Each structure stands twice: as structure tokens, then as C-alpha cells.
Amino acid sequence: MTECAGAVVRMERVGKRFGALWAVHDVSLALAPGAITGLLGLNGAGKTTLIRMCAGLLRPDTGRVLIAGETQTSDNLRARALIGVVSADAPPLGELTVAQLLQVRGALYGLHGAALAAACAAAAEEYELHAFLARRVQVLSTGMRQRVAIACAMLHAPRVLLLDEPTVGLDPDVRAHLWGCLRALAQRGVTLLLTTHYLEEAARLCDLAHLMVHGRLVMSISPAGMDGSAARLERAYFDAVQHERIA
Amino acid sequence: MTAALRQLAALIRAYIYAWCVSWHHAVLSIAVAVAYLAVINQSFVVTLTRRVVVGVYTKDADIGRRIREDLTGKGLGVVAYDTPAAMWAALSNGLLAAGMELATNTPSAAVRFGGCNPLMDREMANVLLEMTARLATHTGSRYQLSLQGNSYVPDRTRAFVTANLVPFLLLSLVIVNCGIVQVMAVENKSMCGFLLTPVPRAVLYAAQLGSGVIVSLAVFLLAYAVCIPLAGVPVPAAPVRWLALCLFQLVCTGAVYLYIALAMRRYIPFAQFSIVSITLFIFAGGGVTPFEVMPQWERVFASCTPALYMIRSMRAVMLGTEAVRLNDLAVLAMWGIAGSVLAHQRLRRMVVSG
Numbered sequence: 328m329t330e331c332a333g334a335v336v337r338m339e340r341v342g343k344r345f346g347a348l349w350a351v352h353d354v355s356l357a358l359a360p361g362a363i364t365g366l367l368g369l370n371g372a373g374k375t376t377l378i379r380m381c382a383g384l385l386r387p388d389t390g391r392v393l394i395a396g397e398t399q400t401s402d403n404l405r406a407r408a409l410i411g412v413v414s415a416d417a418p419p420l421g422e423l424t425v426a427q428l429l430q431v432r433g434a435l436y437g438l439h440g441a442a443l444a445a446a447c448a449a450a451a452e453e454y455e456l457h458a459f460l461a462r463r464v465q466v467l468s469t470g471m472r473q474r475v476a477i478a479c480a481m482l483h484a485p486r487v488l489l490l491d492e493p494t495v496g497l498d499p500d501v502r503a504h505l506w507g508c509l510r511a512l513a514q515r516g517v518t519l520l521l522t523t524h525y526l527e528e529a530a531r532l533c534d535l536a537h538l539m540v541h542g543r544l545v546m547s548i549s550p551a552g553m554d555g556s557a558a559r560l561e562r563a564y565f566d567a568v569q570h571e572r573i574a
Numbered sequence: 575m576t577a578a579l580r581q582l583a584a585l586i587r588a589y590i591y592a593w594c595v596s597w598h599h600a601v602l603s604i605a606v607a608v609a610y611l612a613v614i615n616q617s618f619v620v621t622l623t624r625r626v627v628v629g630v631y632t633k634d635a636d637i638g639r640r641i642r643e644d645l646t647g648k649g650l651g652v653v654a655y656d657t658p659a660a661m662w663a664a665l666s667n668g669l670l671a672a673g674m675e676l677a678t679n680t681p682s683a684a685v686r687f688g689g690c691n692p693l694m695d696r697e698m699a700n701v702l703l704e705m706t707a708r709l710a711t712h713t714g715s716r717y718q719l720s721l722q723g724n725s726y727v728p729d730r731t732r733a734f735v736t737a738n739l740v741p742f743l744l745l746s747l748v749i750v751n752c753g754i755v756q757v758m759a760v761e762n763k764s765m766c767g768f769l770l771t772p773v774p775r776a777v778l779y780a781a782q783l784g785s786g787v788i789v790s791l792a793v794f795l796l797a798y799a800v801c802i803p804l805a806g807v808p809v810p811a812a813p814v815r816w817l818a819l820c821l822f823q824l825v826c827t828g829a830v831y832l833y834i835a836l837a838m839r840r841y842i843p844f845a846q847f848s849i850v851s852i853t854l855f856i857f858a859g860g861g862v863t864p865f866e867v868m869p870q871w872e873r874v875f876a877s878c879t880p881a882l883y884m885i886r887s888m889r890a891v892m893l894g895t896e897a898v899r900l901n902d903l904a905v906l907a908m909w910g911i912a913g914s915v916l917a918h919q920r921l922r923r924m925v926v927s928g
Contacts, residue, residue, distance in 0.1 A: 404772035
């Protein structure tokens with residue numbers, strides 16, 4: 328288990344089984360405030376399942392997930408209020424305009440009146456949504472929709488942001504912009520847990536990247552210790568994957 | 575041309591293969607098709623049975639016997655009365671579908687109908703007319719026949735048909751606005767977006783049901799308002815009660831279809847189930863065939879559907895011939911409560927099992 332004093336997210340021997348297959352098995356992690364943690368691995372490694380359990384979309388079969396001391400269960404609304412989720416599992420309602428979507432999301436998280444208006448204005452400012460506020464979400468480009476999704480997830484100022492492949496399908500320009508947004512959030516103390524298939528993204532963005540193979544955490548890599556080199560991270564990644572396949 | 579045909583064949587083969595692979599869809603399709611043909615075939619014809627009882631009053635024992643034999647031969651139930659007053663009292667209490675009084679001194683017959691169901695009145699009028707003609711032939715007299723309370727007249731029939739159709743329009747609207755909308759929300763995963771928020775599931779459920787019901791009611795009222803001048807549908811005599819009943823029916827059935835949508839979670843099986851269920855309800859819920867003349871198995875089936883209670887209560891309010899039965903409202907409320915509890919549980923399971 329990754330030890331971390333004052334961890335905001337703590338996973339304790341978390342496991343999830345689908346039939347005979349353990350999608351996630353005996354995973355323990357602790358994420359510090361303001362840390363950006365990446366989950367790497369092949370398709371089917373269990374990254375998304377782990378994110379879903381952190382988000383409360385799946386109940387672990389073993390272990391538990393704690394968000395700021397609150398156990399993540401289907402009934403614990405306090406734990407839900409502490410997280411924001413950006414995932415293809417929870418896309419924003421496409422029929423609404425960006426402004427309407429922000430209003431609805433804020434209201435669902437308990438914001439109203441001046442506080443809601445201020446939060447929406449701040450989100451529009453931070454994620455450069457002003458020009459798109461009156462447009463329907465479903466007509467936006469993929470990159471813009473992803474920005475809207477992050478704006479929605481951050482509207483209630485959560486302590487934890489969970490992102491499942493946040494930059495998939497985005498062009499390099501939009502991806503770089505999103506990285507900037509995510510770094511800014513981390514600097515404000517938001518804890519980020521993200522899954523990605525892009526090793527470059529993990530190298531540039533994450534403080535710590537964990538490699539998952541067959542539902543287990545097999546290696547933790549600090550990209551900073553590799554000078555943020557995507558090539559070195561890539562080598563370590565493929566070595567570990569190869570080793571696990573042989574094992 | 576040949577290439578295009580090959581492509582066409584390959585595509586058709588692929589579609590059929592995909593259909594066969596989803597075996598539960600195939601089984602459901604076959605089962606509902608069988609149910610549709612079997613039930614509707616039995617329901618389409620109005621056949622009078624012994625449960626439809628006609629009262630007869632006559633002092634002539636021979637004629638009385640002949641009438642009883644005639645009516646029994648037609649499948650109707652017959653009760654002989656000693657006095658006309660007793661018979662008319664039974665008719666007004668709903669114990670009889672019609673009463674027939676044969677005068678003692680003159681060859682005349684007075685037939686009075688219960689007037690609750692024009693379809694049944696039409697069939698009975700045929701039978702009684704035929705019987706009176708035979709009676710006239712037998713006695714060699716010209717019989718004077720008077721009919722009262724026959725509800726098979728244009729205005730009453732229009733009100734009756736409208737009262738039959740309104741519940742199905744309401745059902746169709748909740749299937750779309752409470753059912754299909756939610757199935758699509760599950761399929762496009764926007765439902766998960768709400769499940770992730772710190773909104774209690776009871777609130778989420780109430781919002782889903784409430785929004786569906788409000789949209790359905792608005793559409794229904796607009797459509798009905800347009801149809802009053804356009805198609806001559808009757809203006810409800812007691813608009814507040816009528817509106818309250820429509821709202822009640824929307825809420826109860828909306829809860830049921832919302833649960834079914836959350837349980838099925840896929841558009842195609844839900845759409846198929848909904849279309850067939852509403853068609854079955856139309857024919858087996860008492861909308862086409864009067865409940866009184868249904869065979870026993872169909873009465874059991876009808877009693878298990880919400881349609882029977884929706885139609886009966888809607889008729890009571892729109893025709894005003896009888897009071898709304900509290901039992902009907904209670905059964906609908908139980909459907910609604912069961913749907914709500916199950917839908918709420920289903921929402922909970924969707925959170926914990928993904």
C-alpha cells in the first residue's frame with residue numbers, strides 16, 4: 328500500500344470481481360492533496376473499474392474506498408459531494424446549453440443564488456467557455472465537450488477530481504490546454520486521479536504513475552525521477568508489461 | 575447489380591445473425607407475438623354471456639317461459655321478476671344489464687337498458703329485437719316495442735369511446751416520457767452523471783417521474799383542447815375531477831413504466847414490450863370488449879392490468895353514469911406504489927452494480 332499521511336483518497340485492499348474474473352484485485356493506494364496520480368495499463372487492466380469504484384459507480388467486492396475519511400458507498404452523499412468525475416461513463420446532458428448545464432450541475436451540488444451564478448461565471452472564465460455558453464453541448468467539438476465536462480466536475484470545488492482518459496481523441500493543442508487546466512487545479516490543492524493510455528501525458532502531468540496489469544498494481548513510477556522523460560517511462564512501462572505477461 | 579445484391583444479402587444475413595444472437599430478444603418477440611394473436615383474437619368480438627343478466631317481467635307464464643328460453647339460448651342470463659318496480663330497482667342498482675316488461679293487456683314490450691356500455695347495449699338490442707319479432711310471430715300480434723336508456727347513440731358513444739381512448743393516450747405518453755426517455759438516459763449514460771451527484775435517489779426518482787408526468791399531462795391537455803373543436807370530443811362535465819384523475823393515472827402508470835425502463839435498460843426490448851403491452855391493454859383491458867362479457871381467463875388477465883381500472887374510472891368520470899369505484903383507484907395506487915418502490919430499488923442497484 329502506498330502510505331501517505333493526510334491522504335484525501337485512500338483505497339484499502341480494494342477488489343472487484345465480474346464472475347470468475349477479478350477486474351481489480353487487492354489494490355491499495357493513498358493520494359495526497361494536490362497530487363496528480365496516473366493509472367497506466369493495457370485495455371482491460373482494471374483502470375476504469377478502479378475509477379468507477381472511487382466514483383461510487385461500482386461497489387467493491389473487497390476492501391473500501393475512503394474520500395477524506397468518508398467511505399464511498401451508494402448511500403454516502405457526503406463522499407459524492409467531495410468528488411468531481413470526468414468520464415465517458417457520465418457524459419453531460421447533450422440537449423442542454425453549456426450555461427444550462429452549469430446551472431443544473433451547480434444546483435445538484437447544492438449551489439444556488441449568487442453563489443451559483445459566481446461559480447458558473449468563474450467556471451466559464453477559467454475554462455474559456457464564454458463564447459459557447461449559449462450552444463448546446465451535443466454540437467460542441469470533442470475537446471470543447473471535455474472542457475465543459477471538467478468545468479462541470481469542478482463547479483462545486485471538489486477536493487478530488489477523477490478523470491477517466493480525459494484527453495482521448497483530442498488534438499495536441501487542446502490536450503496541452505487541458506493539461507494546463509489540470510495542473511492549475513493540482514496547484515490549488517485538488518487531488519487528481521486519472522487513467523490514460525498516453526505515456527507522454529503521464530510523464531508530463533503525473534507526480535506518480537501506477538501500472539496496472541490484470542487488476543493489480545504492479546509498479547509505481549515517478550516521472551519526475553525520470554526527468555519527465557516519456558521515452559524512459561515508455562521503456563519502464565513495456566518492460567513491466569512484458570515481465571507480467573511472462574509471469 | 576450482382577455486387578449490390580451480394581452486399582444486400584450480406585447485410586441482411588448480418589442483421590438476422592445479430593437478431594438471433596440476442597436470443598432473449600428473439601424469445602421475447604415470439605412470446606409477445608403469440609400473446610398478441612391469442613388475446614386479441616379472443617377479445618375482438620363482443621359475445622354476450624350469462625354474466626350479462628336481463629330482467630323479465632310478464633304475467634303470461636307461457637310467454638315468460640318462451641322469453642327465458644330465447645334469451646338463455648342466446649347465452650344471456652335471465653331473471654324473472656314478480657313486479658316491474660323490483661326489476662327497475664335492480665336495473666338502477668346495476669344488477670341487470672337490461673329489463674324487459676311485457677304488458678298484460680296490450681301486445682307491447684318495454685325494454686330499458688342499463689346504459690353503461692354502448693357496445694353491450696348494441697348487442698343486447700339486436701338480441702331483444704330479434705326475440706320480440708319471434709314473439710310477435712308466435713302470438714300473431716303486432717308488438718309495440720319501446721326502448722329506453724340505450725346508450726348506443728352518437729353523443730353517448732362519442733363520450734364512451736373518448737373515455738376508452740384517453741387512458742391509452744395517457745399510457746402512450748408516459749411510455750415515451752417516463753419510459754423511453756429513461757431508457758435512452760441509461761443507454762447514453764447521462765443517467766450515471768446524475769447518479770454520481772450527491773442527490774438522494776428518492777429525489778432523482780421523483781424528478782424523473784415528475785418531469786415525465788408534467789410533460790405528458792401538458793401534451794395530453796393541449797391535444798385534448800385541440801380535439802374539442804376539431805374532432806368533437808366531449809368537454810368533461812366535471813373538469814377538476816377529470817383532470818385530477820388524468821394526473822393520478824399518469825403518476826401511477828408512469829411509475830410502472832419508469833421501473834420497466836430502468837429494469838430493461840435497452841431501447842429495443844423496452845419499445846417492443848411497451849407497444850405490445852399497450853395493444854394488449856386496449857383489447858383485453860375492457861376498452862373494446864366489455865368486461866362483463868369476457869371469458870373467465872380474460873377477466874383474470876384484465877383484472878391484472880392497470881388498463882381495466884383506468885378505463886372504468888375514466889368512464890365513470892366522463893360519462894357520469896356511475897360513481898368512481900374506490901377499489902379501482904386503490905388498485906391503480908398500488909400499481910403506482912409498487913412501481914415507485916421497485917424503480918427506487920433499481921436506481922440503487924444501478925449505482926452499486928454499474
